[in-house]
Each structure stands twice: as C-alpha cells, then as structure tokens.
Amino acid sequence: MIRRATQTLSLLLIFGGMMSVPAAEPVAPPAATITVEQVRPHIELLAGPDFRGRSGLDSLRTARYIARHFRELGLEPLFEDGYLQPIPGALNANAGTQVIGRNVGALLKGSDPQLRDEVIIISAHFDHLGVREGQTYPGADDNASGVAMLLETARRFARSEQKPRRSIAFVGFDLEERMLWGSRWFAAHPPWPLEQVKLFITADMIGRSLGDLPLPLVFVLGSEHSPQVRELLESTPVPDDLKVARLGVDLIGTRSDYGPFRDRQVPFLFFSTGEHPDYHTPRDTPDRIDYPKVARVSNFIADLTLAVANTDESPQWAERPEVPDVEEARTLNQITTLLLDAEKDADIELGGMQRFFVSQVHSKTRYIVDRGNISVAERKWLTRAAQLLLLSVF
C-alpha cells in the first residue's frame, strides 16, 4: 500500500457500507478451501530474513518465487516472453533507462468458448521497502499477505476439476511502493485490450486489522462502480468470523494498484483489512499476522471470482450513484457496536469523551438505518462523525 496523501485519509477507511450477510440459504461448501497451513509458509518466507524486504534483486527473487508456483500449477505464462514482464524506467533523474522491475503473471483459460476472451484479474503487489539505514522492512502484511492470497487462489482454481467460464489472470505487481509503477506499466502494456477485463481485483494488506482493534473486518472498495459486481459481492457467502465492509473509493483516493485500472474504467475491487501502527515500519512481521483472517479473505475472493467468472451478464463500468448509500450508516453503526462491545469485554479502553462520541454516533446511525434512507446533509454529518470518532479512538 502506498502512503496516504494526508493524515486523515486512513480514518475514512472505516467509513463505508457493511454488507449484511445473506439470509440463511444453505450453500454447498466450496470444493476446495484455502487453509492457514497453505497461506502461512508464503508469508513467513517472503517476510523472513532471506528476502530482505523484497526490493531490487530481492524483488526479482520474489517474482521468480511466484513464477515457479505458477509453472508448477500448470498455468500458462501471461506474457510474450513467459511469466515475467520487464518494466523499463529510470530510478532517478540521472540514471539511464533500464529494467527496474518485473511483473509476474499467469493465465487460466476459461471453459466457455463464448466467454473465454473475457478476463478477470486477481492481483497483489509483491515488492516492499527493502533495507533502509540498516533496518529491514519485512512487509508481512504489506503485502506478503496479498501474495499468499494470489498463490493460493491460483492453486485452488488450477486444481479444481470445474474450470470457470471466463478466463482468470493471476498477476503479481512489482514497484507498487514506487508510485504504482508496475501496475501502471501493466495497464499501459496489457497482454490483451483492457476492454476484455471484466473485473480487476487486488488485495493489499489483508492480515491485520484497522488500528489493531479487535474488528473482524475486511474493507472492499470499488463496488459502487459496477452494479453487477456489487450484486455478486452481496450474494457471495461470507466465511464465518469475517465481516465485509463496503466503501466508496472516492473517500480514500488511490492507495494501491487499482488506480490505473479505475482510471481506465475497468470495474475493480480493492480488498484491505486497513492500516495499523506497524504499517511501513520494521515491525510489520509474520508473527503479527492473523493467518485465519488471510485464509478467510482468500476464500471469499476465490468464491466471488468464481461467481463473476460464471455469471451470464458481463460486469460493466458505472459512475458512482448520486443517492447516498444507507449501508454506510449501517457500517458505522456496526463498528460502534463492536467498539462498545470491545470496551465491555475490556479489550479496549475508551475515555469519557470517546464513549460519548461512540454512543452518539451509535444511536444516530441506528436511527438512520431504521428509517431506511440517508439525506445528503446526514451523509456529511456521517463523514465528520466518522473522522471525529476515529480520531478520538486511535
């Protein structure tokens, strides 16, 4: 994840629409499930001492690690020259142009001759900050967690008997921490015209929780830009102990590799469990990762991808709807519920003013949710309330 432009942006991460879990219709368990035992070794290795924070030559070694897994899974190389896509550039104003990084990608061909030219991209960036002033930045959450999702969703699809109707591309981006250089290069030099991409998914930091609070949330941004994607997002069953919170991407701007695709009006979804105090520090280590959460988010992404890959109607890009989404109030209400519960269980401590804010936002949002709609003025209040509330809590 790249650094935010202002201090308040991440506070807005909390402000979105939490999805209600679909009513209890029995759903057959997925054929194969991604487990803690599968995701953990990738994160421990890639965020371990051997990979030294995945920058420069260590970033190249990471690209090769991912490519080796794609090859072993029998997935086709995505690029003309194989699994790697060289990225030319100059690292500073005085340097000449050279290869400064590599994206890595593989393809699973769709089974339906009518739909296999349409592609869904599952992606994660694999680079991080390397070694700075003698300190290694391991980047376990940012973004070895996303790479584990990428590799294990690829395994799940490659090993499944039933192939999806649309094609799925698995892409690891390099140089995300350098102004999204890798994804910008990919979007400008894609293996097929980008109109064929019906959904772009990326995950960046999916192994911790917002502000280190005991919240079982994963935030999902971008669903407001495609009604079809939003519908499938809402109907895909959410794993136990995970809550999916929808956000409007306009609230946080460009924070990860979805930027270049959003700019080209490709429907997209961005998954993240949010920022925490160890973000972009040497303390972003594997022992602090919530491995069951990484597995849950990975399974949810795999299930959702399968649903989109098999649906009759192709997702289309849409502008953000003008009517405010009452789901945003529901999110804030559910988060304040979780905060009040956490205080009751003595997991967190709220000061007098904090408790006042939390309770006030809790009851006001309850009122909006019960009424079933939210005015433009109320949405403005909600935005300010979210900022105040979270400033006072963190």
Ligand SMILES: [Zn+2]
């Ligand atoms: Zn980052």
